Structures are given as structure tokens and as C-alpha cells.
Amino acid sequence: MKTALSILSLTLSLFFVCGCSKEADEAVPGQWVNNTEELTQQNKQKITITQGITGTLTLKEGNCMPIIGPNSTCKEYPVKRTVVVYPYTTLQEAEQTEHVYYKIDALPVLTVESDAEGFYQAKLSPGTYSVFILNDGKLFANSTDGQGGINPVRVDEDVVTTFNPRLDFAVY
Known part of the structure; x- marks a missing residue:
């Protein structure tokens, strides 16, 4: 009986370590919870362009209602x-x-992939653009400007503009 429990325990441990993770090149949910500023600063060191947009793409999910105590399921992490x-x-x-x-x-003007830390960069000519995230085959955007522009970003000559898009599936 003790051997059977040990084997079951080892099997479950391997399952949780290996079987439930996201893609190997994607961050583990919650890895950067409440630390997106540190991640953004880390990603700024990866910039290689001199004009365009760059940023950190994150996903926010769970119950993000104000909760007192450690029971919050609210998580934000790079994707x-x-x-x-x-x-x-x-x-x-x-x-x-x-x-x-x-x-x-x-x-589209351009498509780029973010890395496992959510970092992306896009070399663009000066102008104003709308930025979308392709998620499950659909274009996601969750902000507008005063003129109804969707996820607008302005690119100026010889400037790298920071734009940190977020897939927001949280409950508020």
C-alpha cells in the first residue's frame, strides 16, 4: 500500500510539473503577478529599433474585484x-x-510576435496606428481615444513609442 501511494504521489508530482504547463516558450501564469513594471523595465533592454513601437504584452484574468486577504485569483502575466x-x-x-x-x-501594416516575456517591437514610419492582439484567431483591442480610434499609437520621427497592450479577461 505504501509503495502504491509513493508511485501515485510521484506520478501526480510529474503531472503537475510537466503535464499542465503552457507552451515551453510562454511564461507561467502568475510568474509576474503585481510585478509588470519590473518586467517592462527588463524588456526595454531588448529594444533594437530606433523608430516605431515597443512594449510588453500581458494577459490579465481571474477575479480582480477588491479582495482582502490572499484569496484573490487575479493574475497578470506576459504572453x-x-x-x-x-x-x-x-x-x-x-x-x-x-x-x-x-x-x-x-x-495590416505589420505583424510581429511577442516573446515569452511579452516583449515585442515594430519598426514603423511616422504616423498614427491601431494596434490589435491576435488571440484565438480574433483581433482584440480594449481602448479607444476621444475620436473613437481603436488602440491608437502615434509614431514620431526617430522615436520609439512604448505601448503595453493587455488581453483583459478579468472580472471586475
Whole structure:
């Protein structure tokens, strides 16, 4: 009986260590919880462009209601996803589905992949762009400007603009 329990314990340990992790090149959820500023600073050291946009892509999930004590399930962590840059796009120029997903009639200017620490960079000409995150085959964006522009980012000559997009699936 003791041997059977030991084997079961070892099997469960290996399952939790190896079987439940995300992709090997993606951060473990919660690894950077409440420490996104440190991650952002770390990622700034990876910048190799002199003009365009760069940032850290994170995913926020769980119950993020104010909770007293250690029982919060709210987590924010970096993720590896495709960042899709479009010409500046307004709400009137896009078809919105499921509240934060969009269908855009324009062609993307550029697509780049974020790494396991959420870092991405995109070399762009001066101008204003809309930035989307490709998640499960859908374009995600969760902010607008005063003119209805979706996830707008302005790129100036010889400037690297920081834009930290977030996939936000948390409950508030």
C-alpha cells in the first residue's frame, strides 16, 4: 500500500510539473503577478529599433474585484501572441463583435510576435496606428481615444513609442 501511494504521489508530482504547463516558450501564469513594471523595465533592454513601437504584452484574468486577504485569483502575466498593426482605425471603420473583438476591412501594416516575456517591437514610419492582439484567431483591442480610434499609437520621427497592450479577461 505504501509503495502504491509513493508511485501515485510521484506520478501526480510529474503531472503537475510537466503535464499542465503552457507552451515551453510562454511564461507561467502568475510568474509576474503585481510585478509588470519590473518586467517592462527588463524588456526595454531588448529594444533594437530606433523608430516605431515597443512594449510588453500581458494577459490579465481571474477575479480582480477588491479582495482582502490572499484569496484573490487575479493574475497578470506576459504572453506570446501576434501583435497586428493597422492604419489608424476608428470604431466606425471596424465591425465590433463580442465587445472587444474586431473585423477590419483594411490590410495590416505589420505583424510581429511577442516573446515569452511579452516583449515585442515594430519598426514603423511616422504616423498614427491601431494596434490589435491576435488571440484565438480574433483581433482584440480594449481602448479607444476621444475620436473613437481603436488602440491608437502615434509614431514620431526617430522615436520609439512604448505601448503595453493587455488581453483583459478579468472580472471586475
